[in-house]
Amino acid sequence: MDKLGVGIIGCGNISSSYLRLAPLFAGLEMRAVADLNSDAAQARADEFGVEARPIEELLASGDVAVIVNLTIPEAHYAVTTSILEAGKHAYTEKPIVLTLEEGERLRTLAREKDLRIGSAPDTFLGGAHQLARRAIDDGMIGTVHAGTAHVMNAGMEHWHPNPDFFFKPGAGPMLDIGPYYVTNLIQLLGPVKRVGALTTSARNERTITSEPRSGEKVSVETPTNIHALLEFVSGASITISTSWDVHAHRHGNMELYGTEGSLFLPDPNFFGGTVECGKPGGEIAPVDEWDHPFGVPNQDTRANYRVAGLADMVATLREKRPHRCSLDLALHAVDVMTSVLRSGETGNFVDLSTTCERPEPLGPDAARALLA
Numbered sequence: 001m002d003k004l005g006v007g008i009i010g011c012g013n014i015s016s017s018y019l020r021l022a023p024l025f026a027g028l029e030m031r032a033v034a035d036l037n038s039d040a041a042q043a044r045a046d047e048f049g050v051e052a053r054p055i056e057e058l059l060a061s062g063d064v065a066v067i068v069n070l071t072i073p074e075a076h077y078a079v080t081t082s083i084l085e086a087g088k089h090a091y092t093e094k095p096i097v098l099t100l101e102e103g104e105r106l107r108t109l110a111r112e113k114d115l116r117i118g119s120a121p122d123t124f125l126g127g128a129h130q131l132a133r134r135a136i137d138d139g140m141i142g143t144v145h146a147g148t149a150h151v152m153n154a155g156m157e158h159w160h161p162n163p164d165f166f167f168k169p170g171a172g173p174m175l176d177i178g179p180y181y182v183t184n185l186i187q188l189l190g191p192v193k194r195v196g197a198l199t200t201s202a203r204n205e206r207t208i209t210s211e212p213r214s215g216e217k218v219s220v221e222t223p224t225n226i227h228a229l230l231e232f233v234s235g236a237s238i239t240i241s242t243s244w245d246v247h248a249h250r251h252g253n254m255e256l257y258g259t260e261g262s263l264f265l266p267d268p269n270f271f272g273g274t275v276e277c278g279k280p281g282g283e284i285a286p287v288d289e290w291d292h293p294f295g296v297p298n299q300d301t302r303a304n305y306r307v308a309g310l311a312d313m314v315a316t317l318r319e320k321r322p323h324r325c326s327l328d329l330a331l332h333a334v335d336v337m338t339s340v341l342r343s344g345e346t347g348n349f350v351d352l353s354t355t356c357e358r359p360e361p362l363g364p365d366a367a368r369a370l371l372a
Contacts, residue, residue, distance in 0.1 A: 003029040004314050005063045007088075009055060009079055010070030011035040011044040013160070014093060017306050018068060019048040024298075025311035026372045027318070028066070034058040059086035066091060066314060073170040077102040080117065084109045089317070091118040091310045094179040095337065096330040098170045100354065103331040110327070116316070118323055119330035122309025124184045125362045126271025127295020132256075132263055133361050135287055136188055140277060142260030144189055147238045149181045150251035151269070155244035157208045157218060164218050166244075167206060172222035173242035174337050177269065181240060181254065182230075182333045184268040188256070189232050191355040192336050197228035199344025202245035228340040233355070240340075263287075271295065272303030292364045293371060311370045312362070324359035332356040 006028050008015055015033065022030045032051040035041040045052035058064065059082060067083045069076060069092035077097045083090040084106065096119040097103045110117050123129065136144060151173065157163040165171055186192070201224045208216045224244040231237055241251070254265040261280065266273025272295040278284040289295075294305045309325035316323040332354045339350040 003027055004065045004317070005029055005031040005061075006310070007031060007053075007058045007061060007064040007067045008033045008070055009035070009058065009067060009083070011037070011040040012070060015044055015070050016047070017304070018070065018310075019044065019050070021304065021307045024305065024372060025307050025370055028311060028314045031063055032058050032061060059083065059088070065089060066310070068310065069093065072165045073098060073175065074165075074168070077106070080106055081109065084113055084115055084117070087113060087115070089116045089313070091313055091325075092120070094120045094330070095170075095175050095334050096327070097334060098175070099338065100331065100335055103327070103334060107327055107331075116313055116323065117327045118309055118313040118325045119327065120306075120309060120325065121180045121183050122306065122312075122325050123180055123268055123271050124187045125294060125308045125312070125324065125367070126303060126305065127290070127292030127367075128266050128271065128273040128275050129184055129187070129268060130292060130294070130362050130367075131275050131287055131290060132265050133188055134290075134363075135263060135275065135277065136256070137361070140261065140287070141256065141258030141263050144234070144236045144256050144258045146236060147254070147256040148251070149185065149238060149240040149254045150249070151177045151181055151253070152241060152243040152246035152249050152251070154247050155206060155224070157206045157210065159210050161210055161212065163206075163208060163210070167218050167220045167222060167224070169222050172224055172226075173244050174223070174226045174340055178240070178242045178337050179333055180268040181242070182336050183329065184254070184265075185230070185238060185240075186329060186333060186356065187359050189234055189236050189238075190358050191233050191332055192352055193231045193233045194349050194351045195228055195230050195336060195339045195343055196349040197226060197340045197343040199223035199341060200225045223341065223344060226340060226344065228343070230336065270302055271305050272297060290364060293367050294362075308367070308370060315370060322360070324362060326356070326359065328356040329359055
């Protein structure tokens with residue numbers, strides 16, 4: 001099978017994961033990278049044995065059919081637009097855009113040009129979260145009526161070399177880490193109906209303690225402490241907390257409560273982990289494991305298959321089926337997250353204006369078909 005050529009625009013931290021993991025997957029081949037900083041592009045090219053090209057040259061490259069947008073969030077819309085206008089399929093890091101209006105303009109452009117748009121996160125395709133999906137679809141815990149999701153830590157300035165953008169509008173813990181949690185909840189429970197939230201920030205500025213900029217100050221321009229309630233079309237009510245103002249806590253990553261039991265999920269920021277079920281009477285035990293390739297540890301003790309969504313989109317170009325990390329899914333997640341922030345600003349519940357279908361589950365056989 002001929003491989004589709006893939007290029008990357010944006011050679012920051014996350015680009016190394018895409019370049020390192022791409023060879024695991026069938027149907028695609030990383031061929032070139034580009035960045036406004038040509039030195040950064042050349043460094044990645046040398047590291048992974050691909051070409052470094054100017055951005056305009058990459059957009060015009062005949063050997064590239066899909067371009068991955070790994071720029072900062074505020075540049076996602078403009079860069080994805082340039083990819084589509086160049087006649088290439090686009091796959092972007094999360095969040096896909098920062099406003100629904102931007103997303104709808106991308107949808108219109110993609111339809112005009114008969115092109116696909118895909119978006120991270122794809123961690124919901126991991127073995128653990130697909131096992132949870134199967135458990136819910138099989139009725140293991142009955143009808144899900146409530147749940148919790150928590151992602152809380154002390155922030156990014158302690159490890160990231162350039163953490164400024166995390167604290168700008170378009171980022172913060174809801175739009176940066178929230179996509180993993182919100183997208184997983186959507187694939188498990190379906191679309192969200194309305195949201196309500198309280199949002200604050202513990203500090204107006206943060207001090208970088210990572211190298212090479214240790215000691216520098218970063219201004220905080222977006223909420224860093226968000227507590228929200230999501231009402232799903234299904235009737236489920238989920239509490240979600242995203243914060244970079246918490247030094248320690250004992251909350252589980254994600255718990256779902258059904259009429260016949262409870263389900264305990266690992267971190268949706270990762271592909272693997274243990275899924276547990278609690279049944280009436282209080283006993284909690286692991287859900288029977290299955291032979292899912294995207295749950296197998298391949299990076300120290302973790303399972304990391306962060307190109308899975310891109311590989312699925314590439315496969316759909318040949319198979320003429322919807323891809324799982326779709327524009328509809330990504331845009332609905334943006335609607336949820338931006339509505340949460342708007343609720344925090346106004347003090348009112350916010351009804352969502354978008355919806356989506358749950359993506360098709362990705363069982364073990366379908367996942368194996370994506371691998372080289």
